[in-house]
Amino acid sequence: MTLTTRIKLSAMMFLEFFIWGGWFVTLGTFLKSLNATDVQNGVAYATQSWGAIIAPFIIGLIADRFFSAQRVLGVLHLVGGALLWYATTLTNFESFYPVILAYMIVYMPTLALVNSVAFKQMTNPSKEFPPIRVLGTAGWIIAGLTIGWLGWEQSGQLVLTFKMAAGASLLLGILSFTLPDTPPAKKGQKTTIGDIIGLDSIGLLKNRSYLTFFLASVAICIPLAFYYNFTNRFLNEVGMTAAAGKQSLGQASELAFMILMPLFFVRLGVKKMLAIGMLAWVVRYVLFAYGNADTNYYMLIGGIVLHGICYDFFFVTGQIYTDNLAGERFKSAAQGFITLATYGVGMLIGSYISGPIVDNWKIGENAHNWQSIWLIPAGIAAVVLILFITLFRDKKHVETQPDVDAEDAEIVL
Structure with missing residues (x-):
């Protein structure tokens, strides 16, 4: 793996988890500004699970068969960045919920895609992957530290977490198109529902x-x-x-x-x-x-x-x-x-x-x-x-x- 590729993959992994940690941790506190109930808080977090359930179908039916993984990753993050930014303009839970649900449906498949892109470039994943994957955890940590350092929780400005994550998502979307090519692994193969969900x-x-x-x-x-x-x-x-x-x-x-x-x-x-x-x-x-x-x-x-x-x-x-x-x-x-x-x-x-x-x-x-x-x-x-x-x-x-x-x-x- 070249140094340029290693840097790109590390940046990809950092941004992937910086985006998630940038808004997900404080979502429950943010929802208070939308006058959401505790029940609605649970419903909002359930969008992660719906995204996890739907993600294999996006990967199995689209990324694995028709398009290169880095291109699908780029499109999903560009769409995701737009959705996160749009979410900052909403003032009630009823309008916020379908947007965040749509976002999680496009975000959750990217967790598998970043791994696919990274593994494709490695000759010895057991040694090469951990130093790159650890940048993802670092991204999540830095997102949390940034929110705490800027005091967005205490000042009631958690809407800025979505803008921060939206900006990072757009950046990753653009970066994705410069990543090494990762062609569809099962192009031309028939994929069943059983294959997709294991x-x-x-x-x-x-x-x-x-x-x-x-x-x-x-x-x-x-x-x-x-x-x-x-x-x-x-x-x-x-x-x-x-x-x-x-x-x-x-x-x-x-x-x-x-x-x-x-x-x-x-x-x-x-x-x-x-x-x-x-x-x-x-x-x-x-x-x-x-x-x-x-x-x-x-x-x-x-x-x-x-x-x-x-x-x-x-x-x-x-x-x-x-x-x-x-x-x-x-x-x-x-x-x-x-x-x-x-x-x-x-x-x-x-x-x-x-x-x-x-x-x-x-x-x-x-x-x-x-x-x-x-x-x-x-x-x-x-x-x-x-x-x-x-x-x-x-x-x-x-x-x-x-x-x-x-x-x-x-x-x-």
């Missing part, structure tokens, strides 16, 4: 332990939605200054634990890694329930920093577990299937559940009984954890032949 890997569910993991993954995304949908509003409501900037500590934690994961794998194994990830969710919500901006400020920070364990120990471990269990034949299909189930179905259920629950504990115009609210996702996560520990078996024997029956397949450590 139904080829459904046989893995015959394995009782994998079925347990799969159902736990969907279920744990329900309390996860509470974190994404309401944490920024909660932190601002309890008096934390520059909350968006503080929340970027979660991404910093994610990076740190990602580096340490190989060490934990050797010592703990899959079951303990997954269980610790779910336990971290329980602890995080308990810390939020009893934390405040005064004497228990450390609890709020602790709950944010736990993001690294919550995400890496469960989702990254789960991706590795799925990859090893599926074998070469079903790797891509299995990853697509589990992503659709978690970020699509699980998060969608969580978004629609979280809004009414938060609304039920509303106190007055701008306050909530957050202790009662956070104990609910903590309880859900605890139930999922107990069921997982009881039903999941962590097999040690290695069995990775691609044609192995899913009932007999066992995880590689």
Whole structure:
């Protein structure tokens, strides 16, 4: 890979996640300016899940068959930038919602496209991809720090986050057309609905332990939605200054634990890694329930920093577990299937559940009984954890032949 290509791919990855982190984290707080209810807040965040559900069809039916990935990426970001800018002109939730839904439908496919463009240029992805992908996390962190540094939350100027993200999206849209060519991978091939959503890997569910993991993954995304949908509003409501900037500590934690994961794998194994990830969710919500901006400020920070364990120990471990269990034949299909189930179905259920629950504990115009609210996702996560520990078996024997029956397949450590 040439230096010019490396710089372009790094800029692509940085902007991709700078855009998302630039408005998504503070969306719940911004919606207060549109007089949106807590239920509508959950509905707005559910657009991410709808985008995740629809994204495979855009990739499978368009990008993989007809057009080069970098061109599709460019068009989607140009359209997305226009939608984000238009969103800044809207003054009520009823008009804002269809725009943000349309935006998430065009944005979510770009997450796969940037990976496709990057991998196409690499001869050794395992070594070349991480230094480029880490720029994406850096983009998310810098977006949060920028919002906190400029004080947009405290000054009620969160509409500027959409303008900032719109500008970055337009920039990435233009940059995309200069990226190395990534021709359609399945040009001329017939693509079925089953191919698109990864139904080829459904046989893995015959394995009782994998079925347990799969159902736990969907279920744990329900309390996860509470974190994404309401944490920024909660932190601002309890008096934390520059909350968006503080929340970027979660991404910093994610990076740190990602580096340490190989060490934990050797010592703990899959079951303990997954269980610790779910336990971290329980602890995080308990810390939020009893934390405040005064004497228990450390609890709020602790709950944010736990993001690294919550995400890496469960989702990254789960991706590795799925990859090893599926074998070469079903790797891509299995990853697509589990992503659709978690970020699509699980998060969608969580978004629609979280809004009414938060609304039920509303106190007055701008306050909530957050202790009662956070104990609910903590309880859900605890139930999922107990069921997982009881039903999941962590097999040690290695069995990775691609044609192995899913009932007999066992995880590689």
